[in-house]
Amino acid sequence: MDAKSERQQERRVLTGNGAAAYAVRLCKPDVICAYPITPQTELIETLYRFQADGSVGAEMVEVEGEHSAMSVLIGATSVGGRAFSATSAQGLFFMFEPYIFAALQRLPIVMVNVNREAMSPTTVASSEQDIMLVKDAGWIQLHVESCQEILDTIIMAYRLAEDPQVMVPVTVSYDGYYLSYFSEAVDIPPQEAVDEFLPRREMSPRLDPQTRMTIAPFGDPLVPEYRYKHLAALQRSKGKLEEIDGEFQQALGRGYGGQIEEYRCGDADIVLVTMGSCTGTARVVVDRKRDEGLKVGLVKIRMFRPFPRERLLGALQAKKAIGVIDRNVCFGWNCGHLMVELKAALNGMEPQPLLLNFIGGLAGADITLQHIGGIIDTVHSATQGRHCEEVAFLDVE
Amino acid sequence: MKFQSEYDAPWSSSAELHVLNTGEWRYQRPVIDGTKCIKCAACSLFCPTGCMKDIGDQFTADLDFCKGCGICARICPVGAIAMEREA
Numbered sequence: 001m002d003a004k005s006e007r008q009q010e011r012r013v014l015t016g017n018g019a020a021a022y023a024v025r026l027c028k029p030d031v032i033c034a035y036p037i038t039p040q041t042e043l044i045e046t047l048y049r050f051q052a053d054g055s056v057g058a059e060m061v062e063v064e065g066e067h068s069a070m071s072v073l074i075g076a077t078s079v080g081g082r083a084f085s086a087t088s089a090q091g092l093f094f095m096f097e098p099y100i101f102a103a104l105q106r107l108p109i110v111m112v113n114v115n116r117e118a119m120s121p122t123t124v125a126s127s128e129q130d131i132m133l134v135k136d137a138g139w140i141q142l143h144v145e146s147c148q149e150i151l152d153t154i155i156m157a158y159r160l161a162e163d164p165q166v167m168v169p170v171t172v173s174y175d176g177y178y179l180s181y182f183s184e185a186v187d188i189p190p191q192e193a194v195d196e197f198l199p200r201r202e203m204s205p206r207l208d209p210q211t212r213m214t215i216a217p218f219g220d221p222l223v224p225e226y227r228y229k230h231l232a233a234l235q236r237s238k239g240k241l242e243e244i245d246g247e248f249q250q251a252l253g254r255g256y257g258g259q260i261e262e263y264r265c266g267d268a269d270i271v272l273v274t275m276g277s278c279t280g281t282a283r284v285v286v287d288r289k290r291d292e293g294l295k296v297g298l299v300k301i302r303m304f305r306p307f308p309r310e311r312l313l314g315a316l317q318a319k320k321a322i323g324v325i326d327r328n329v330c331f332g333w334n335c336g337h338l339m340v341e342l343k344a345a346l347n348g349m350e351p352q353p354l355l356l357n358f359i360g361g362l363a364g365a366d367i368t369l370q371h372i373g374g375i376i377d378t379v380h381s382a383t384q385g386r387h388c389e390e391v392a393f394l395d396v397e
Numbered sequence: 398m399k400f401q402s403e404y405d406a407p408w409s410s411s412a413e414l415h416v417l418n419t420g421e422w423r424y425q426r427p428v429i430d431g432t433k434c435i436k437c438a439a440c441s442l443f444c445p446t447g448c449m450k451d452i453g454d455q456f457t458a459d460l461d462f463c464k465g466c467g468i469c470a471r472i473c474p475v476g477a478i479a480m481e482r483e484a
Contacts, residue, residue: 106406167406205408217409218417221401228398229405 008190009252016179019147019186020086020112020172021046023154025056026194027110029084031076033061033069037091038124039176040114044086058084066095070109074098077107078215080206082158085109088176089116089130096134102169103138105216106230108161108203109169110154115276115327116176117363125364126176128276128328132337138230140170140237141305145279147184150174152254153302155194159244162201166237168230173304175327177364178277189252197251234306241303259308261300262315264290268297269320270379273342275301278325278367285372296376301338309345316346321354323379325372327361335359335391354382360394367394419446423465425480431455433477440469440478 014022020043024032032051034044050056061072069085076083087095092113102109117127135141140160144153150172157170174180205213242258249255264286265271274282279300289296299315301308316322326336333340339357346353358375361367371394382388402409427440434455441449441456448459449469458469470478 104407205404205410212410214409216407219402219407219409222407225398225400225402226407229400233405 009187011185011187013183014147014186015042015181015183016147016150016174017042017114017181018046019151020154021050022186022188023151024084025050026189026191027082027155027158027198029058030081031061031072031083032058032085033063033072033083034085034087035063035066035069035091037088039116039126039180040086040088040112042180043112043114066091067098070095070098070102073109074102074105074107077109078105078207080203083109084111086112086114088114089118092130092134099134100137104226104230106167106233107169108167110157110161111169111171112154113171113173114176114180115173123363126178127362127364128326131171131173132328132330135305135337138168139305140168140234140303141173142170142302143173143275143304144179144302145277145300147179147182147186148254149256150179151186151188152248152252152256155198156244156248158198160237160240163240166233166240168233168237175277193252197248238303238306238308238310256302259303260311260315261302263298263300265297265299265315267295269295269383270376271297271299271316271319271322272372272375273299273301273322273324273338275304275338276327278327278361281367281369282325282372285369285376289373289376294376294380307341307345312345313349316353318351319353320383321356321379323375324355324357325367325375326357326359329359339391356382356388357391358394359391365395418461419464420461423463423483425465425467425482426460426463427458427467427469427478428481429455429457430477430479433475435475437474439472439474443468443472
């Protein structure tokens, strides 16, 4: 980071929603369209406040629901605009039909999902259940740990979505309550630095009366070709995220490791695999267990879609056991979604590490230092030959 | 894989528009009596496929796209449109 941009970074105490709003302002979208829903509402309110004070110039379209919000974004991006939306849980589910269309049409939309538990029973509390249910909609999914990472990742997400080699929409996903309402110090990069990092791109092709392109033409015979191309673009997006992360670090002084972050993994026998806000807690416990002499490390998944298989095979090579923490359940596999992904990614790995799954943090429950200490102890005891259930619910006997 | 489309996403240009000729679905067609037409354009505004075209002295349906639904005949205030069964 050069001295100039360091001087101009402004530090503020922001909630996760506030950090997201500042990021969106810095990215200068043409159109913002979102419907309020807990725990995302503060983000949209802040963007409306920015528009009222003139610091956001985007057209903000008021709609009657999330299905329309995503449809507005499809229009905005298909004519070459930059667009933003945000939602949570039931709103995301209501958005699902145009959400899929946006991905299959390869429109470079960036949106936020503030993770929230799915109903029923009635709840507005945090968990990853909502975002996991849309994991195979064709979007790129990025998960973050802190308010600073929210701000930085949204800026990177526009670079990734709009890259001509990618052109896939990106959902930046952060935990409701634990991040959305949690205040911490956040460095806000200067506008010029973001303008330089995220230049405007002329999108081609796009809807334009002069060139008369059409979007989503009838074309059954072309479906296999477009699916092939979409999968290839997702594969390319993995390397692109690594590049963009590196460039961001050079320009603004913060990097996050690209698809995954490896923490004290090198010589570890036991590795925890986490996503989202509980990673911060896990980091502290890993340090404490290291002080006690246990060789334990941590892998944080940042990019969940596409799944960072190649990076994980490197990070988890020759580990004895892996503890996977899920704040969601996968109906159909009797475990969490991250566990399913890990099993698929590590299939055939030699030597095959032991995989244990811990499900917790549902509907806003805390994942505490004690929980993670217990998880590490359980995984360690399993490496010593003790029999452990493959899938355990924290706090459920 | 050998690609048929030059685009990475489902786009097409005017030269190779993949369109569906919904006119093929039709079993009846609108026939407009130009002597009755008062050029109010109601048929054009209500046509779901947007195929009623102003040809100067009256409106006429683009039969490539007219599905024969009959909304134009129903909406016409002077009864200038009759639906005739296709052969």
